[in-house]
Amino acid sequence: xxxxxxxxxxxxxxxxxxxxxxxxxxxxxxxxxxxxxxxxxxxxxxxxxxxxxxxxxxxxxxxxxxxxxxxxxxxxxxxxxxxxxxxxxxxxxxxxxxxxxxxxxxxxxxxxxxxxxxxxxxxxxxxxxxxxxxxxxxxxxxxxxxxxxxxxxxxxxxxxxxxxxxxxxxxxxxxxxxxxxxxxxxxxxxxxxxxxxxxxxxxxxxxxxxxxxxxxxxxxxxxxxxxxxxxxxxxxxxxxxxxxxxxxxxxxxxxxxxxxxxxxxxxxxxxxxxxxxxxxxxxxxxxxxxxxxxxxxxxxxxxxxxxxxxxxxxxxxxxxxxxxxxxxxxxxxxxxxxxxxxxxxxxxxxxxxxxxxxxxxxxxxxxxxxxxxxxxxxxxxxxxxxxxxxxxxxxxxxxxxxxxxxxxxxxxxxxxxxxxxxxxxxxxxxxxxxxxxxxxxxxxxxxxxxxxxxxxxxxxxxxxxxxxxxx
Amino acid sequence: xxxxxxxxxxxxxxxxxxxxxxxxxxxxxxxxxxxxxxxxxxxxxxxxxxxxxxxxxxxxxxxxxxxxxxxxxxxxxxxxxxxxxxxxxxxxxxxxxxxxxxxxxxxxxxxxxxxxxxxxxxxxxxxxxxxxxxxxxxxxxxxxxxxxxxxxxxxxxxxxxxxxxxxxxxxxxxxxxxxxxxxxxxxxxxxxxxxxxxxxxxxxxxxxxxxxxxxxxxxxxxxxxxxxxxxxxxxxxxxxxxxxxxxxxxxxxxxxxxxxxxxxxxxxxxxxxxxxxxxxxxxxxxxxxxxxxxxxxxxxxxxxxxxxxxxxxxxxxxxxxxxxxxxxxxxxxxxxxxxxxxxxxxxxxxxxxxxxxxxxxxxxxxxxxxxxxxxxxxxxxxxxxxxxxxxxxxxxxxxxxxxxxxxxxxxxxxxxxxxxxxxxxxxxxxxxxxxxxxxxxxxxxxxxxxxxxxxxxxxxxxxxxxxxxxx
Numbered sequence: 026x027x028x029x030x031x032x033x034x035x036x037x038x039x040x041x042x043x044x045x046x047x048x049x050x051x052x053x054x055x056x057x058x059x060x061x062x063x064x065x066x067x068x069x070x071x072x073x074x075x076x077x078x079x080x081x082x083x084x085x086x087x088x089x090x091x092x093x094x095x096x097x098x099x100x101x102x103x104x105x106x107x108x109x110x111x112x113x114x115x116x117x118x119x120x121x122x123x124x125x126x127x128x129x130x131x132x133x134x135x136x137x138x139x140x141x142x143x144x145x146x147x148x149x150x151x152x153x154x155x156x157x158x159x160x161x162x163x164x165x166x167x168x169x170x171x172x173x174x175x176x177x178x179x180x181x182x183x184x185x186x187x188x189x190x191x192x193x194x195x196x197x198x199x200x201x202x203x204x205x206x207x208x209x210x211x212x213x214x215x216x217x218x219x220x221x222x223x224x225x226x227x228x229x230x231x232x233x234x235x236x237x238x239x240x241x242x243x244x245x246x247x248x249x250x251x252x253x254x255x256x257x258x259x260x261x262x263x264x265x266x267x268x269x270x271x272x273x274x275x276x277x278x279x280x281x282x283x284x285x286x287x288x289x290x291x292x293x294x295x296x297x298x299x300x301x302x303x304x305x306x307x308x309x310x311x312x313x314x315x316x317x318x319x320x321x322x323x324x325x326x327x328x329x330x331x332x333x334x335x336x337x338x339x340x341x342x343x344x345x346x347x348x349x350x351x352x353x354x355x356x357x358x359x360x361x362x363x364x365x366x367x368x369x370x371x372x373x374x375x376x377x378x379x380x381x382x383x384x385x386x387x388x389x390x391x392x393x394x395x396x397x398x399x400x401x402x403x404x405x406x407x408x409x410x411x412x413x414x415x416x417x418x419x420x421x422x423x424x425x426x427x428x429x430x431x432x433x434x435x436x437x438x439x440x441x442x443x444x445x446x447x448x449x450x451x452x453x454x455x456x457x458x459x460x461x462x463x464x465x466x467x468x469x470x471x472x473x474x475x476x477x478x479x480x481x482x483x484x485x486x487x488x489x490x491x492x493x494x495x496x
Numbered sequence: 497x498x499x500x501x502x503x504x505x506x507x508x509x510x511x512x513x514x515x516x517x518x519x520x521x522x523x524x525x526x527x528x529x530x531x532x533x534x535x536x537x538x539x540x541x542x543x544x545x546x547x548x549x550x551x552x553x554x555x556x557x558x559x560x561x562x563x564x565x566x567x568x569x570x571x572x573x574x575x576x577x578x579x580x581x582x583x584x585x586x587x588x589x590x591x592x593x594x595x596x597x598x599x600x601x602x603x604x605x606x607x608x609x610x611x612x613x614x615x616x617x618x619x620x621x622x623x624x625x626x627x628x629x630x631x632x633x634x635x636x637x638x639x640x641x642x643x644x645x646x647x648x649x650x651x652x653x654x655x656x657x658x659x660x661x662x663x664x665x666x667x668x669x670x671x672x673x674x675x676x677x678x679x680x681x682x683x684x685x686x687x688x689x690x691x692x693x694x695x696x697x698x699x700x701x702x703x704x705x706x707x708x709x710x711x712x713x714x715x716x717x718x719x720x721x722x723x724x725x726x727x728x729x730x731x732x733x734x735x736x737x738x739x740x741x742x743x744x745x746x747x748x749x750x751x752x753x754x755x756x757x758x759x760x761x762x763x764x765x766x767x768x769x770x771x772x773x774x775x776x777x778x779x780x781x782x783x784x785x786x787x788x789x790x791x792x793x794x795x796x797x798x799x800x801x802x803x804x805x806x807x808x809x810x811x812x813x814x815x816x817x818x819x820x821x822x823x824x825x826x827x828x829x830x831x832x833x834x835x836x837x838x839x840x841x842x843x844x845x846x847x848x849x850x851x852x853x854x855x856x857x858x859x860x861x862x863x864x865x866x867x868x869x870x871x872x873x874x875x876x877x878x879x880x881x882x883x884x885x886x887x888x889x890x891x892x893x894x895x896x897x898x899x900x901x902x903x904x905x906x907x908x909x910x911x912x913x914x915x916x917x918x919x920x921x922x923x924x925x926x927x928x929x930x931x932x933x934x935x936x937x938x939x940x941x942x943x944x945x946x947x948x949x950x951x952x953x954x955x956x957x958x959x960x961x962x963x964x965x966x967x
Contacts, residue, residue, distance in 0.1 A: 129850075129851055130737070131733060131736075131737055131850055131851055132849055132850040132851055133740075133850075134849070175686065176686050176690075178684050178686075182683065182684065183683070186661075187683075187684060189690070189693075190657075190661065199941055199944075199945060203940075203941040203944070204941060205939055205941040205942050205945070206939050206941070207939060207942060209917065209919070210849040210850075210917065211847045211848075211849065211880075211881060211918065211919050211922070212653065212654070212658075212847070212879075212880040212881060212882070213649050213653065213658060213847045213877070213880050213881070213882045213919065213922040213923055214847060214919035214921075214922060215646065215647050215649075215697060215919070215921050215922065215923060215924065215925045215926070216919055216920065216921050216926060216930075216933075216934055216937075216938060217697070217926060217934055217938060217942065217943070217946050217964060218694060218697060218698055218702070218942075218945075218946045218949060218964075219647075219660070219693045219694065219696070219697045220942055220945055220946075221693075222660075222690045222692075222693030222694070223689060223690065223693070223694055223949075225690070226686060226688070226689060226690045227689055231689070242744075242745065243740050243741065243744040243745065245744065246744070262602060265602075266601070266602055269604075269714050270714065270788070271787070271788060272787055273713075273714040273716065273717070273787045273788075274713065274714065274745065275787065316742070316743055316744045316746065317741070317742060317744075319790075376682045376683070376684045376685060377682075378603055378605070378681040378682065379600075379602055379603040379604075379681075380600055380602055380603055406684070408683075409682075409683040409684050410682060410683060410684070411683070411684045446680065446681065447682065448680070448682050448684065448685035448686070448687055449687065450685075450686050450687050451682070451684040451685060451686065452684055452686060453686065454686045455686070455687060455688060459687075462687075463687055463688055466687075467687060467688060468676055468677050468678060469674075470670055470674040470675060470676040470677070471676050471678060471688065471689075471691055472688070473670075473674070474670060474676070474689075474691055474953060475688050475689045475691075477952040477953055478689060478694075478949055478952055478953070480952065481948040481949055481951065481952030482945060482948055482949070493688060493689075
């Protein structure tokens with residue numbers, strides 16, 4: 026059965042069952058996404074103040090066959106937060122549900138409503154003397170619900186895992202409007218199918234997360250940062266192995282940066298302080314966090330020395346101050362902004378098995394060169410095998426001139442990734458952007474199982490219609 | 497529709513499509529489980545040699561409506577591995593599929609067939625200079641497929657997580673007999689619903705795992721073990737917090753032992769060397785694993801000293817040799833065997849939020865005392881809030897005399913656990929033993945979702961019928 030629109034009549038009826046000002050006409054910001062590929066179809070937005078109100082809203086949508094688009098911080102990069110298709114869905118934003126319900130340093134657990142912004146959660150953990158390690162570029166506006174629904178990644182996954190690995194329990198509204206009370210604070214609980222992990226990564230298509238209990242960690246006693254120029258991707262991998270041998274699990278981040286990133290920064294953001302006057306072809310940025318009483322600088326100097334001797338590294342610096350550490354990090358973290366200034370034709374958030382990483386880089390360039398004279402900016406979380414592999418026009422040309430080649434470029438990159446047993450969406454998810462990729466590269470048995478689960482839990486197809494799976 | 501039996505006619509037909517000797521009449525060992533509560537109904541067992549053969553067997557069962565019982569090492573403690581109900585199911589054992597397919601020290605990944613025994617997987621990781629940290633009492637006979645299907649726990653979860661946290665990819669036969677090729681080796685992969693985590697913890701009711709790619713870890717450079725007598729459960733928790741403050745994530749195990757455990761060992765296994773001539777009321781055993789070049793003994797002496805000063809600990813020893821470390825561990829690891837010699841009336845594998853742990857222990861004893869004069873042996877993975885809380889008859893009496901009180905004892909313990917927001921099955925799963933508990937204590941929205949998923953993926957209900965969910 027086709028969905029019904031969230032029209033004025035529906036909104037008027039629903040409003041009667043809710044406190045005043047819970048429903049509003051959707052302002053433009055609820056209908057936009059950062060890359061500007063889609064525009065949501067205009068309708069209404071619900072701004073509930075509690076899980077119960079959220080459940081009531083979803084139940085009304087289920088009864089009326091009205092689509093629901095769960096809206097977090099709106100920072101997603103694959104269009105999961107806007108539905109451009111008619112009939113207009115009801116947007117549900119949990120921006121009024123931002124309460125930290127509890128923090129326990131003994132349990133190492135923080136319980137929070139889904140609308141809380143990531144930096145606020147990090148700050149609440151820090152106040153309790155603990156670390157909530159999820160960290161990524163959009164942390165100042167991304168909300169926990171969306172971060173969990175999309176299983177966000179970021180810079181600390183090498184050490185602490187992806188968003189899904191940081192969750193002990195969830196509270197969520199299921200597609201029929203029932204509220205699942207799953208806010209457990211247990212490290213071990215083998216009582217039935219794991220709904221948590223099913224909702225995380227489902228991008229709002231199987232339910233709407235209203236709260237979560239999150240794992241906290243000890244704060245590393247001392248952190249150290251180094252930036253090193255490496256001979257190439259294979260040397261970066263060998264350096265990672267060497268670092269792991271010396272430092273075990275205490276490596277918090279291991280990032281790869283290609284010269285193109287430094288060049289883009291110099292061209293578009295000269296205010297970013299760069300470590301080298303003439304950037305190397307490849308660099309890695311490493312952050313470690315050690316226990317109290319240990320000295321990270323000595324550990325990094327030791328690593329640097331042995332890597333020099335082994336010929337993996339030919340130059341580098343260990344940050345001598347917090348300012349210098351921040352400067353090194355800025356080079357990595359400002360690359361996406363520099364990319365936006367340059368303007369990419371096509372951006373790819375991919376992962377390959379670690380051993381295949383040098384081959385991916387070796388094959389990607391020549392494969393793209395057959396399509397044209399492009400610039401490639403390749404950077405990312407090499408410790409996780411996760412690269413942001415972005416394709417730009419030649420200097421002096423604009424991305425818009427190459428619009429008709431975008432699809433071919435994307436297919437070219439994703440075909441290489443797929444041949445190497447990689448993932449065409451490492452961090453960002455499927456959303457609406459990669460529905461076709463999932464169909465092209467996904468395992469057929471998995472896709473069939475996904476469709477069966479979607480129909481079973483959401484028979485009317487109201488939850489985030491058109492995201493992840495074709496409606 | 498009711499299931500059909502795996503009778504001789506079905507077996508004869510199926511045998512024609514498979515290599516010789518793939519099907520056999522089920523020997524008694526496939527129809528028994530360690531606690532002797534159930535006996536499987538006699539039928540046939542399939543011993544496939546590959547994932548494709550396994551898929552063919554499941555497909556034939558799906559077509560004929562014959563139940564399937566996946567059989568790992570047979571060590572499960574909740575009856576998940578035997579179906580006592582008629583009609584007789586087909587048992588599928590992967591004991592011929594034990595190959596380590598690949599190990600990569602650079603990727604920190606080991607790919608293995610589901611029939612491999614845990615100790616063999618640990619050994620293969622060690623040979624590559626890496627650690628596969630899953631470790632539990634039955635590791636010499638438990639097989640990877642069963643360990644993952646039940647999301648096994650064990651002694652190292654505090655540091656490395658449960659079985660599900662150690663898995664990058666799965667290959668599995670789904671209930672319709674299709675083979676899901678999900679053996680990814682990626683740390684980040686956000687392409688659709690997470691089937692891995694759905695199959696893990698489903699105890700064979702949604703599919704049959706045929707292979708897995710597993711995460712490996714750096715081997716700690718040096719380990720240290722200490723056993724300390726603590727003032728009580730609250731002191732144990734405070735000690736855990738203190739240890740975390742000093743050692744971060746480097747605590748591999750933090751186990752609680754009540755005096756009853758030492759007493760049972762002394763009574764039934766006098767060959768086990770005990771650390772104290774007169775055991776304390778409560779003790780904790782701590783294992784730490786540090787990076788290369790660090791000294792665990794010094795770290796443990798520091799912890800011991802500060803804990804003494806803070807009044808959390810009043811006596812203890814840091815192991816001075818591998819033998820002594822093994823002796824300390826034997827006290828913890830032989831308790832289940834001593835329990836078997838004594839004979840429990842009722843055993844409980846429970847977890848509570850860490851903050852609630854002292855209250856659980858304080859309430860559990862008096863609640864049980866109202867039912868009779870029982871002995872309680874409480875021990876377990878206190879770092880995870882996971883206790884094995886076992887109830888025994890008074891000295892000189894036998895468990896069999898109290899059989900009719902078993903249900904009341906179990907309900908008494910589980911009600912306290914539930915009131916404290918705990919889990920009535922922390923490690924062992926639901927199997928057939930705890931189907932009623934899941935119905936009693938499970939969240940209704942979660943149970944409804946579980947049933948919908950089961951029907952969607954296994955409409956004929958052939959996969960491990962009667963386990964987890966009532967057939």
